[in-house]
Amino acid sequence: MSHAHRHDPLQGRQRATPARRRLTLLLLTPAVLLTAVGMLLLWPHHTPQGDATDEPPRVLxxxxxxxxxxxxxxxxxxxxxxxxxxxxxxxxxxxxxxxxxxxxxxxxxxxxxxxxxxxxxxxxxxxxxxxxxxxxxxxxxxxxxxxxRSHQLWLLGAAFALAVIAFARWRGVTALAGLAVTFAVLLLFIIPAILDGRSPVLVAVVGSAAIMLTVLYLTHGFATTTSVAVAGTLVSLTITAVLSAAATTATHLSGVADETASYLSIAYQNVDMRGLLLAGIVIGSLGVLDDVTVTQSATVTELAAANPSYRFRELYRAGTRIGRAHIASVINTIVLAYAGASLPLMLLFAAGNTPVGELLTGELVAQELVRSAVGTIGLITAVPITTALAALIASRARTVGNAGVDADDAGRRSEPQSRPPREDAWVAFAERDPRW
Missing domain, CATH: 2.40.50 (OB fold (Dihydrolipoamide Acetyltransferase, E2P))
Structure with missing residues (x-):
């Protein structure tokens, strides 16, 4: 006969125990140190500027x-x-x-x-x-x-900020602060460093890590679920960078596929255009990666809270099933986003007589295909990695928590064993509510 004990309402929510704080610091400290060192080594010493005397002055x-x-x-x-x-x-x-x-x-x-x-x-x-x-x-x-358009854009930006704050409240404020950090890293570090001739891939990885560490902890707080999402995002981001390098090399992409890239390659000859393409893939993947990893980490945490009898295998399987549904919708989102951005190009090709095979293998379209395929593979890898980490931590935390609670109960009165150890969400809610 199993021993029943009182359910701790914070246990499923992964309260900030000393062990969890140590785990958060264990994941956070090396990532922060490596990111800081990388930014110091890659920080631009000077940013090449175009010749302003060749530009006609503009007036309003x-x-x-x-x-x-x-x-x-x-x-x-x-x-x-x-x-x-x-x-x-x-x-x-x-x-x-x-x-x-x-x-x-x-x-x-x-x-x-x-x-x-x-x-x-x-x-x-x-x-x-x-x-x-x-x-x-x-x-x-x-x-x-x-x-x-400055007046209209300021009004639109104010409406955007008010809508976010009105709906998400304090979490919306932190999300807007994270957005400001993202723009700061892009404008002050990533773009100047690439123009200064640094490796675009290294700059993109380090800059993405800086954005991710700041934004995730700023938005979601210093919690174990956030640390799991950070770890999953870092691993998936590294895999995405490696796959991007392999795919662009295998498909012989140069990174110069349109007029803008051609002009940039002529005006700034020290910029590695293929590396710039890889950097774009890494940075573009980050926005969806952190969404997937945060969702998976929070999902496993909620599953552990609603079903305290779940162990690692059950948590991983349940979280993976939810992740599959999430990935299926995200893939469609990625494809539609790229299709919408390149809609004029698609219309131009559709109106012409270009064969489909030539259309798809041309560098301009092949570049987008590689970008979407590699980004999707990176997202797919993020689901099992993050789910496994979250399930492992949740199952180990429950084992430690149950041992502590059982030790406390041993010195108290024994409680009736009228309920089996499995508790669903309704039972957990009933035990938290004093009226029950």
């Missing part, structure tokens, strides 16, 4: 009047054949009141911008202009290149 302004005109017929075309202007061609002039620059407060006249993607102007629009000086010194002209 507001549209006052618009005077459209009929576009003149092209040479060799009669007036009837010219017809109305096409949507990408606009003729006429715009009067803009400058709000910055040497001539702030004055009105200037420039042509209505035309061509694909040109701004569609209305009176009162706030725009950005390029100041084009005549090399001979005869004069200067202005050209409208874009709208001003």
């Amino acid at each position: 302004g507001q549209v006052r009047t618009i005077s459209p005109q009929a576009c003149p017929a092209a040479e060799g075309e009669n007036e009837e054949a010219s017809g109305p202007p096409t949507p990408t061609i606009a003729c006429g002039s715009v009067t803009v009141t400058l709000g910055s620059g040497r001539e702030a407060g004055t009105d200037v006249t420039t042509d209505i911008p035309s061509g694909p993607g040109a701004p569609r102007l209305h009176v009162g629009d706030k725009v950005t202009l390029l100041l084009l000086d005549d090399p001979s010194g005869a004069g200067k002209s202005y050209s409208i290149i874009d709208f001003q």
Whole structure:
């Protein structure tokens, strides 16, 4: 006959015992030290800057009047054949009141911008202009290149922050703080270090570790579940980096697949473009990896709390079943995210006559296929690794906790043994509620 004892409501929630604190420090301290050393060794000494003198100065302004005109017929075309202007061609002039620059407060006249993607102007629009000086010194002209969007983006950012805080409350505040840390690491360390000629893969791994350690503990607290998620993310991130290097080498990807990459490779010749591709895969995988690892760690913790009779095998199997469902939905999310980002490219290929085999094996598409495949494999490895760690810690903690409770009960009164040792979630709730 088994011995029954009073259920500790904190036992399933993995309370912060000295053993758990030691485990958290055991996982956290080496990771923090290695990340700090890596950042010190890879920290950029100087960031190459483009030649600012070659860039025309930009000024701000507001549209006052618009005077459209009929576009003149092209040479060799009669007036009837010219017809109305096409949507990408606009003729006429715009009067803009400058709000910055040497001539702030004055009105200037420039042509209505035309061509694909040109701004569609209305009176009162706030725009950005390029100041084009005549090399001979005869004069200067202005050209409208874009709208001003800072005000709208600030409002959208404020709405985003308010929505997060209103729903998640204090956890939302910590999530926003973690987002600020992410941007700080990207802008102050990862991007400058890559431009300084450091290895993009090492920079991405170290930077991702810094982001992960800060964001996970800041958002979820110094708990054992967070430490398990950190350990699972670090292992999976390393596997993703190794697989990325192997896949890009096997598929002979150079990392120069579009105009932006081509320009970067010419302007900054010390940047390893293949390494930059690998860094992008690692950083892109981090955002979904920590979601999977935190979910698995918390899931196993809740399973251990709801089913105290579960041991390592039961916890691992139950957590893995939940992880399979999570991975199935995440894979679809990844594919849709890449498809949405490359939708114009997909339309361009669909409208042409490019064979499917040539389309899929071209570097531009092959690069995205490798990115999504490697990222998905990294996510799949994160589930069993994190689940096993969480199940191992939860089962060992229960064994230690039960021994301590049994020792306490030995000196107290014996309790009735009317209930079998297996307790489900309802029984656990009933024992926590004093009314029961």
